[in-house]
Amino acid sequence: MSASLETIQLPHLPSSLAAHAALYKDVQNSSYLRQQLLSANTEFEYAFIDASMILSRAHALSAVFRAANDYLNGRLKSRNVHSEIVFSLSPTNNIADSFRKFGIADTTSRLLVVKISVTPDITHESVAAHLEQNVQGSQIPFDDATLSEISDVTKIKKAYKLGSLPSAAPNQTNGTPGNAKKQLELSVLGAISLRGAT
Template identity: 35%
Template sequence: MTTLVLPQFPETEILVAQYDNVKNAGKIREELVKGNLQFNYAFINAETVTSETHLNSAIYRTLINHKNKTMKAKTMHSELIFNLSPFKNIMDALKKFGIADECSSIIVVRIPGEGEAEPAIDDLDSVVEGDRTEEPIGLHCNTALVKKIFKLNGLNDDLDLSTLISGSIQLR
């Protein structure tokens, strides 16, 4: 688990955790659809995140959009998933980058809204049935899937993949 504070947003502490061997991904997705406030996190399919830079770029874009009141999604967590993707449609982004029933590795991000208390990691551990891990973000990335989603099939160097994707997030 990591707590991230961006220099431009020192008042916002962002919680980032990664889980392996997740057993209740379907239940989590179901509760998200219901709007259960206990599940007020961004649950991300770890196969679609190339690196910590990719994730941080999307987090930064989300905070900028929130500050400028230009968010496309209703919540910051949906906006984060939308910003991870190349899609212009939020539902497409949620389907490809959000949690799916078969996800066994997920990244969970919590961006607190104004006036919200910081969540304890115990709260998150009670929601996710899996093993919290300190592995680097991007370790579970399915490079072929990400290249297909971003239409970068001709790219040979996987090191450039994260840079290209992060750049596209910031230019959007």
């Protein structure tokens, strides 16, 4: 199954502010990537997200949109737009906690990487080349089918305090699994959009 870096134009944002996203499994060098982030290496300004904490494409892109919108409006609460994406996944205002729950860890094997074109030199080609050189893992499609195979619904529900919602069980009939997943997704998206709302 081959996949490549995807460039996404987010609605209601300038086309120059494109998002480049790639999803990986079997990542071997997460500790190295995390170290580059911690040392504030500008070449590694990416949102490195633990993909097991992502329920769906809409879940990830809602955080990307929120961070990009806050960047455009001068409302960033973290170091840059990429760290803001990880922070935007969190239902709380605790930045350190959001990185612990949603960011890359030394043991992360499933990784979603997002880069925003905040300068003209950040292009599809430059991001693809840099990731190819620096991420040791297998690229997989950034779509709902793939995410549903790798997301850890129990951990996601715990992070968003949604323990009372049903989990989608594969052996149910009448389309119930889809309904349960949709309900969970809507609750997660609601938690993201409500955080910090005044």
